[in-house]
Amino acid sequence: MLKSILKTSSALFVAASIGFAAAPALADGHGAKMNIVETAIASEAHTTLVAAVQAAGLVETLQGDGPFTVFAPTNDAFAALPDGTVDTLLMPENKDQLTKVLTAHVVAGDVRAADLLKAIEDNGGAYEFETVSGDMLKAEVRDGNVFIIDENGNAGQVTAADLAQTNGVIHVVNAVLVPK
Numbered sequence: 557m558l559k560s561i562l563k564t565s566s567a568l569f570v571a572a573s574i575g576f577a578a579a580p581a582l583a584d585g586h587g588a589k590m591n592i593v594e595t596a597i598a599s600e601a602h603t604t605l606v607a608a609v610q611a612a613g614l615v616e617t618l619q620g621d622g623p624f625t626v627f628a629p630t631n632d633a634f635a636a637l638p639d640g641t642v643d644t645l646l647m648p649e650n651k652d653q654l655t656k657v658l659t660a661h662v663v664a665g666d667v668r669a670a671d672l673l674k675a676i677e678d679n680g681g682a683y684e685f686e687t688v689s690g691d692m693l694k695a696e697v698r699d700g701n702v703f704i705i706d707e708n709g710n711a712g713q714v715t716a717a718d719l720a721q722t723n724g725v726i727h728v729v730n731a732v733l734v735p736k
Contacts, residue, residue, distance in 0.1 A: 588720040588721045588722050589722070590721060590722060591618070591619050591721055591722045591723045592618045592619070592622070592624060592626055592721045592723055592724055592726060593606075593609065593615055593618045593619045594619075595719065595721055595726060596609070596628065596726075601630045601631055601632075601728075602628055602629075602630060602631065603631055604629075604631045604634040604635075604642060605628055605629060605630075605631075605634070607646065608634075608642075608645065608646065608654060608657075608658055609658060611645075611646045611648075611651065611654060612651060612654045612655040612658050613651070613655070614655065614658055614659075618662075618723075619723070620723065621723055622666070622721075622723035622724040623664075623665055623666035623723055623724040623725070624662055624663070624664065624665075624666075624688075624723060624724035624725075625662070625663040625664075625665060625666060625667040625724055625725050625726075625727065626661060626662050626663075626724065626725075626726050626727070627661045627662075627663075627693070627704050627712070627714075627727050627728075627729045627733060628661065628726050628727070628728050628729065629661065629712065629728075629729055629730070629731060629732045629733070630715075630728060630729075630730060632730065633712065633729065633730050633731050633732050634732055636731070636732075637732055645657065655689075656689050656691075656735055657732070657734060657735060659687060659688040659689035660687045660688075660689045660691045660693075660706065660733055660734070660735040661687065661729075661733055662687055662688040662689075663685060663686070663687055663688065663693075664688060665724075666724050666725055667685075667725065668717075668718055668725060669702070669714075669717040669718045669727070672695050672702065673697070673702070675695070676695055676696065676697055676702075681696060681697070682694050682695065682696045683695045683696075687735075689735055691706070691707055691735040691736070692707055693705065693706060693707075693733060696711075698711075701713050701714070702714040702717070704727075704729055704733060706733040706734050706735065707734075707735060707736045708734055708736060710731055710732075710733065710734060711731065712729035712730050712731030712732070712733060713729065713730050713731070714727050714728065714729055715728045715729065715730050716728040
C-alpha cells in the first residue's frame with residue numbers, strides 16, 4: 557500500500573507545484589532559474605516568510621550556493637499562529653528567536669519528494685531528520701499526504717513539492733514548524 561501512496565504522492569507533488577508562483581521557473585523539474593529567496597519573493601503566498609527572512613538577516617544565506625531544502629510556510633500558516641506571534645518575532649530584539657524558527661524549516665542538501673518518500677518507507681512509516689537549526693523534524697504519510705512534524709508534534713501538510721531552485725528545492729507547507 558505504501559508503494560501506491562508513494563507513487564500517488566509523487567504525482568500530487570508535481571501537480572501541486574503548478575500552483576506556486578515559482579512554477580514558471582521550472583523547466584523539467586531541475587531547470588530552475590531562480591534561487592530560494594527570489595522564488596519566495598515572487599510568491600504572493602509567502603510575503604510573511606519573506607519579511608521574516610529579511611528581518612532575521614537570512615537573505616544572503618538563502619541566496620547562497622546551498623544546496624538547501626526549505627519547507628516554506630504560507631502566509632496562512634503564519635496567520636494561524638497565536639495573535640501577536642509574528643509581530644513579536646519580527647521585532648529586532650527577537651532576531652535570534654526568529655532565526656531559530658526559520659532555520660528549523662531548512663535542511664542542508666537537496667531533498668526531493670522521492671527521496672523523502674523513500675526514507676519514510678525505509679524507516680517504517682516515519683523519517684526523522686535534522687534541520688540547520690539543529691532541531692529535528694519528522695516526515696510521515698497520512699491518508700496519502702506527506703506531513704512534516706515539528707518537535708512539539710505540530711504537523712504541516714506538504715501542499716507543493718519539488719519546486720527546483722538554483723540552490724536547492726522548496727516544499728510548501730501549510731503550518732509553521734516551531735522548534736522547542
